Amino acid sequence: MIQTSVLEIPASYLFSDIGKQVAAYQASHPDKRVIRMGIGDVTRPLPRVCIDALHKATDEMASADTLRGYGPDQGYEFLRDAIARNEYQSRGATIYPDEIFVSDGAKSDSANIQELFDVDSIVGVTDPVYPVYVDSNAMAGRLGHYLNGDWTRLVTFPCTEENGFVASPPRKEVSLIYLCFPNNPTGATASASQLKAWVDYALDHRAVILYDAAYRAYITNPDIPRSIYEIEGARECAIEFGSFSKTAGFTGLRCSWTVVPKDLRIDNASLHALWARRQATKFNGTPYIVQRAAEAIYTEEGKAQVERVIGYYMENAARIRGALEALGLTASGGVNAPYVWLKCPDDQSSWAFFDRLLNEAQVIGTPGSGFGACGEGYFRLTAFGSHEDTIEAMDRLRKIL
Amino acid sequence: MIQTSVLEIPASYLFSDIGKQVAAYQASHPDKRVIRMGIGDVTRPLPRVCIDALHKATDEMASADTLRGYGPDQGYEFLRDAIARNEYQSRGATIYPDEIFVSDGAKSDSANIQELFDVDSIVGVTDPVYPVYVDSNAMAGRLGHYLNGDWTRLVTFPCTEENGFVASPPRKEVSLIYLCFPNNPTGATASASQLKAWVDYALDHRAVILYDAAYRAYITNPDIPRSIYEIEGARECAIEFGSFSKTAGFTGLRCSWTVVPKDLRIDNASLHALWARRQATKFNGTPYIVQRAAEAIYTEEGKAQVERVIGYYMENAARIRGALEALGLTASGGVNAPYVWLKCPDDQSSWAFFDRLLNEAQVIGTPGSGFGACGEGYFRLTAFGSHEDTIEAMDRLRKIL
Numbered sequence: 001m002i003q004t005s006v007l008e009i010p011a012s013y014l015f016s017d018i019g020k021q022v023a024a025y026q027a028s029h030p031d032k033r034v035i036r037m038g039i040g041d042v043t044r045p046l047p048r049v050c051i052d053a054l055h056k057a058t059d060e061m062a063s064a065d066t067l068r069g070y071g072p073d074q075g076y077e078f079l080r081d082a083i084a085r086n087e088y089q090s091r092g093a094t095i096y097p098d099e100i101f102v103s104d105g106a107k108s109d110s111a112n113i114q115e116l117f118d119v120d121s122i123v124g125v126t127d128p129v130y131p132v133y134v135d136s137n138a139m140a141g142r143l144g145h146y147l148n149g150d151w152t153r154l155v156t157f158p159c160t161e162e163n164g165f166v167a168s169p170p171r172k173e174v175s176l177i178y179l180c181f182p183n184n185p186t187g188a189t190a191s192a193s194q195l196k197a198w199v200d201y202a203l204d205h206r207a208v209i210l211y212d213a214a215y216r217a218y219i220t221n222p223d224i225p226r227s228i229y230e231i232e233g234a235r236e237c238a239i240e241f242g243s244f245s246k247t248a249g250f251t252g253l254r255c256s257w258t259v260v261p262k263d264l265r266i267d268n269a270s271l272h273a274l275w276a277r278r279q280a281t282k283f284n285g286t287p288y289i290v291q292r293a294a295e296a297i298y299t300e301e302g303k304a305q306v307e308r309v310i311g312y313y314m315e316n317a318a319r320i321r322g323a324l325e326a327l328g329l330t331a332s333g334g335v336n337a338p339y340v341w342l343k344c345p346d347d348q349s350s351w352a353f354f355d356r357l358l359n360e361a362q363v364i365g366t367p368g369s370g371f372g373a374c375g376e377g378y379f380r381l382t383a384f385g386s387h388e389d390t391i392e393a394m395d396r397l398r399k400i401l
Numbered sequence: 402m403i404q405t406s407v408l409e410i411p412a413s414y415l416f417s418d419i420g421k422q423v424a425a426y427q428a429s430h431p432d433k434r435v436i437r438m439g440i441g442d443v444t445r446p447l448p449r450v451c452i453d454a455l456h457k458a459t460d461e462m463a464s465a466d467t468l469r470g471y472g473p474d475q476g477y478e479f480l481r482d483a484i485a486r487n488e489y490q491s492r493g494a495t496i497y498p499d500e501i502f503v504s505d506g507a508k509s510d511s512a513n514i515q516e517l518f519d520v521d522s523i524v525g526v527t528d529p530v531y532p533v534y535v536d537s538n539a540m541a542g543r544l545g546h547y548l549n550g551d552w553t554r555l556v557t558f559p560c561t562e563e564n565g566f567v568a569s570p571p572r573k574e575v576s577l578i579y580l581c582f583p584n585n586p587t588g589a590t591a592s593a594s595q596l597k598a599w600v601d602y603a604l605d606h607r608a609v610i611l612y613d614a615a616y617r618a619y620i621t622n623p624d625i626p627r628s629i630y631e632i633e634g635a636r637e638c639a640i641e642f643g644s645f646s647k648t649a650g651f652t653g654l655r656c657s658w659t660v661v662p663k664d665l666r667i668d669n670a671s672l673h674a675l676w677a678r679r680q681a682t683k684f685n686g687t688p689y690i691v692q693r694a695a696e697a698i699y700t701e702e703g704k705a706q707v708e709r710v711i712g713y714y715m716e717n718a719a720r721i722r723g724a725l726e727a728l729g730l731t732a733s734g735g736v737n738a739p740y741v742w743l744k745c746p747d748d749q750s751s752w753a754f755f756d757r758l759l760n761e762a763q764v765i766g767t768p769g770s771g772f773g774a775c776g777e778g779y780f781r782l783t784a785f786g787s788h789e790d791t792i793e794a795m796d797r798l799r800k801i802l
Contacts, residue, residue, distance in 0.1 A: 001576050001607075002668045003519045006675055013681050041470035051463045054690070058455040061447045061653070064787070069442035069652040104505055104655075104685070111683035115540065118404045135682045139516065175402050206402075251470040252462070252689045254505075267403045274407055280414050281536045282512035284505070287691060288653045289455070386465070 005141035014131055014370040015039050018354075025358055035393045037320075037381045038364040040184070040338065042249040044312060046293070047305035050248060053296035057289035068288040073280045075102020075257070079291045082298040083257055087216075087242060093229035099261050099272065101279055102294075104286050106214045106243040106256040110178075111136035112282075113210055113239060113258070116274050117176055124174035126167055127156040128185055128371030128378070130212070133178040149373070158374045159186060165332060165341070166190050169201035177202060179228075180212035182219060185371045185380040186341040187333015189224045195231045202237035208266060209238040214256075217247040217310055218317075219336045235261040239271065246338065246384075248297045248306050255286055255294045313338050316390040317383035323394035327401050338383040341368070345401060353379050361396035406542035415532055415771040416440050419755075426759055436794045438721075438782045439765040441585070441739065443650040445713060447694070448706035451649060454697035458690035469689040474681045476503020476658070480692045483699040484658055488617075488643060494630035500662050500673065502680055503695075505687050507615045507644040507657040511579075512537035513683075514611055514640060514659070517675050518577055525575035527568055528557040529586055529772030529779070531613070534579040550774070559775045560587060566733060566742070567591050570602035578603060580629075581613035583620060586772045586781040587742040588734015590625045596632045603638035609667060610639040615657075618648040618711055619718075620737045636662040640672065647739065647785075649698045649707050656687055656695045714739050717791040718784035724795035728802050739784040742769070746802060754780050762797035 018038055026034060045051075060066035074080065080097040088095035103109050111132050114123075123137045134154065137143050144152030155174050157167035165188035179198060181190045190198075202209050211228040219226050228234045240259040244250035260272045296302045317334035324331040324342050334340040344353040350367030357363045357379075368378030383390070419439055427435060446452075461467035475481065481498040489496035504510050512533050515524075524538045535555065538544050545553030556575050558568035566589035580599060582591045591599075603610050612629040620627050629635045641660040645651035661673045697703045718735035725732040725743050735741040745754040751768030758764045758780075769779030784791070 001518055001522050001609075002670050002675070003517055006517055006679070007670055009678065013678070016681065039471070043465060043468065043470070045465050045468050046462045048463070051459055054459040054462075055456060058452055058459065061455075062449070062452045064444060064446050067444065067446050067650075067653070069444070069650075070440070071653060107685045108683060116404055116407055117402055121402050132682060139679065139682065208402075249468075249470075252468070252472060252686075254685065254688050269403050269408055274403070277410065277414070278407070278540065280417065281533060281540065282509060284508045284655065285653075287655050287688060289690075290688060 003139070003141070006139050008146050009135060009138050010146065014366070018364065018366065022358065022364055032362045034362045034364060035385065035389045035396070036364045037385055037393060038366045040246070040382045040384055041251050042246065042384050043386055044249055044309045046249050046253070047297060047302060047309065049296040049299060049302040049305055050293040053292045054289055057292040061289065071285040071288055071291070073285065074098070074276065075100070075286060076288070076291050079295045082295050083242070086298045088227060088229060091226060091230060093227050094235065095229055095259055095261065099259055101258045101260065101275060102286050102291060103256050103258060103283070104254045105245070106212060106241040107132055109256060109258045110210065110212055110241050112278070113275070114140055114142065114176070115278060116271060121175045122153070122155060122173060123176045123178070124155040124157060124170065125178045126159050126180070126183070127373055128159060128368060128375035129178070130180055130184050131371065133210070156372065159188070160374055161330070164188060166194055169197055173205060175205070175207050177207055177209045178212070179209060180214070182215040182337035184215065185339055185366065185368065185375065187337035187339035189219060189336045191223070192225050192231060195225055195228060199228070199231045199233045199237060203233050206266060207237065208264070208271070209234070211238050211240045213240055214243040215246055215337055216242065217306070218314065218338050220314065221336055224336055229259070229261070235263040237264065239264065244294050244297070248294070249309060250294070253290055253293060255290050312387070313383045316385060316387065319390055319394060320381050320383060323397065327398065329401070334383065340381045340383070342379050342381065344377050344379055347377065350376055350379055356400070357397075360400045361393070363393045363396055404540070404542070407540050409547050410536060410539050411547065415767070419765065419767065423759065423765055433763045435763045435765060436786065436790045436797070437765045438786055438794060439767045441647070441783045441785055442652050443647065443785050444787055445650055445710045447650050447654065448698060448703060448710065450697040450700060450703040450706055451694040454693045455690055458693040462690065472686040472689055472692070474686065475499070475677065476501070476687060477689070477692050480696050483696050484643070487699045489628060489630060492627060492631060494628050495636065496630055496660055496662065500660055502659045502661065502676060503687050503692060504657050504659060504684070505655045507613060507642040507646070508533055510657060510659040511611065511613055511642050513679070514676070515541055515543065515577070516679060517672060522576045523554070523556060523574060524577045524579070525556040525558060525571060526579045527560050527581070527584070528774055529560060529769060529776035530579070531581055531585050532772065534611070557773065560589070561775055562731070565589060567595050570598055574606060576606070576608050578608055578610045579613070580610060581615070583616040583738035585616065586740055586767065586769065586776065588738035588740035590620060590622075590737045592624070593626050593632060596626055596629060600629070600632045600634045600638060604634050607667065608638065609665070609672070610635070612639050612641045614641055615644040616647055616738055617643065618707070619715065619739050621715065622737055625737055630660070630662070636664040638665065640665065645695050645698070649695070650710060651695070654691055654694060656691050713788070714784045717786060717788065720791055720795060721782050721784060724798065728799065730802070735784065741782045741784070743780050743782065745778050745780050748778065751777055751780055757801070758798075761801045762794070764794045764797055
């Protein structure tokens, strides 16, 4: 009666493990101030335009004439229009508002999308990888068994120093391909020609690319695609996830979107129609007031405010990467992404380095091995802290490394 | 590659069908004012305490010192405490805050819960039934094939005039049992002894009851259980869904909860642990500001405001049921529930009666057949309109019936 594949998943979750270790350390060292550069949570306040939009929309809920009850399944048109125009059409990517589904988080959608595919589909992910893609497929029974730390039916694309942490399409047959650029955890980005190779693979093999672009707003180099739909052919093979969490500090407010182009057909089925049906059946929409807050970032004032927050975090990113390189460490990311990926010094393991930073510098990062076997020996630091904390964390690292 | 069970589901959705018919009618009759008593959406403004809590929490998001980013997976403790105390402990039901999972909607949770069970589990639902329980299981491939309007592997419990729209446990073996009281669509409630029979069945057969209590706040009779956990043994066999949507007008704000007691073990697995893992992997929490709004309804002031809104809708319910009975129609519900369930006059079919009310009285209800075969010949009217609209709708009905 129980879905055994749900039972088979290792019971813990990376960030819960880290949380427990940090809590234990704090309990035995109450005098030490820990600096958190582990989980990718924002620290800057919401942009003023979002605060104003929330207040205004809240007041609408206080009157019967302007109350909003159940919203449209796919999200309000005002927000879908703004996303289509600002995130896609302005960059030359053809995406229409009715191809956009507003939701409560790219985590939910990237975890739920696998429901459209059968249990025999072959799943491919990069290694290292955001754990949600793997765990959601494992729970559905698509990955076989978990033996010695590996899923028997999962295909992985190793991302290493040698390939600049951007894998090429595999020789093997894969039907569901998860890609994330700018990458979590490595901070790597893919060029147009690298993405084109994946699109070509998908079209040749009738595979579907599930493209997570949650960190797109951190791309500073204008030549790097912000969306898979900047690549020709992607409308026939790719679904894309976007998010307001990192763009505008919505981690606690919850708003995201998923694009399913109408040209995407597999086995003669329209994935747009299937996802529409899935969402209509199993989801009841994102709060109206939150959708108004999201819409606000696309005003001129909103764009300027978002740019300032992103600039703030990217100063941190540059500072982290600079400090690590000055210490002689090998680091990447942090240029078009809010994550810096560093090689642990002295061939230390990821968790040994985690313990060292926690115990000697009270700095928390994320062990690379938590993201996959290729992450072993690496470590992720996030740029989402305050300037003050980031500066102090780098000072502390300088003392111990 | 495509999950064929997702393809097999009839492509439309009851309320979308109704919406389309109404839109077509309005387009050809722009001068007619339609009164909506179909979809169960609220029309009263949010309680003042919720508005105030939203403003206050929004202001917290405007400052780095008080910003809330990612929240706890299960929801904030302040809300889980308030729910445990006010919805359970105050009624003598033993439920602890850590058994409560805050979410974005009882629809999402009641659709997602089936993921914990294998594809061979036998699903049983009442007929008529809220379509989400059926469709979510059908999508997962648990219901077999859709032939002549029926799923080959679905067990249904007929709810008819004869049993007062409350089914008794079946003789057949069923492993997942969906119950909803106060019932959507019939408005029927189950007594403690009726619920006890289901709990006993579940304990005897090691089945799980999935109990939807979204309309609990409308129960006026103090002898009727508001929660399955008022029944002895339910902690070992039942999961319960609760919602702020109908209690406090949150349909556009999105907040709900699910209770998974720690005593609930199946095949030696803790369903609490499995649901915790599911939520941690595939969900990222409900907005902080919305959780603060939900918390506010449990203050003394909040309770009084909620009671006034419920009283408002229940006046409508009494008026609808009274008007129908005065017309000589057979009607039930509307006493401990916001839905009135009426038998279509002259042996009309549900959709024929829908067309008649729309065309002759411009009143929209929901055809009972949309909820299952036993709903054929019945019709659902909701009490969620304004007093003015409800009075006018009954006047219009008096003219044509």
